[in-house]
Amino acid sequence: QVQLVESGGGLVQAGGSLRLSCVASGSIKSINTMGWYRQAPGKQRELVADIGSGGTTNYADSVKGRFTISRDTKNTVYLQMNSLKVEDTAVYYCNIIQGWPTRNYWGQGTQVTVSS
Numbered sequence: 001q002v003q004l005v006e007s008g009g010g011l012v013q014a015g016g017s018l019r020l021s022c023v024a025s026g027s028i029k030s031i032n033t034m035g036w037y038r039q040a041p042g043k044q045r046e047l048v049a050d051i052g053s054g055g056t057t058n059y060a061d062s063v064k065g066r067f068t069i070s071r072d073t074k075n076t077v078y079l080q081m082n083s084l085k086v087e088d089t090a091v092y093y094c095n096i097i098q099g100w101p102t103r104n105y106w107g108q109g110t111q112v113t114v115s116s
Contacts, residue, residue: 002026002105004094008079009110016114017082022094022107024075030099034077036069038090038112048092049079053099063088084114 008020020036035050049059049069057069068080077094094107 002028004096004105004107006092006094006107006110009092009112011113011115012084014084014086014114014116016084017080018084018112019081020079020092020094020110020112022077022096024096024105028075028096028098028105029101031075031096032099032102033095033097034069034071035095036077036079037093037095038088039093039109040087040090043090045093050095051077081112084112086114086116088112089114 003025004022006022012018033050033052036048037045038048039045047060048063049067051057051069051071066083071077090112091109092112093109096105
């Protein structure tokens, strides 16, 4: 019943911007941390950014200063990606951690391709 719907992926030129969004629906009792991960071809899945229920944010060093994660009062998390680089090309996955009982939910992923 729980579903994470991602949108905003696509093609963009290097230096451009893209905004990803993820909306959680279904029987989620509570939401603690919301975040974004990515996996590039031949690479491990890595944390891009996450945001806690209190608004505390964490970013991968590779995206600091370029990406911004945010969440609204509903079950939605956003990732604003600016100054995109070719190396940002990856499948981006939405992740939501249910507060109690603890459980991770994942989106199906959205492709972000940055061209030079």
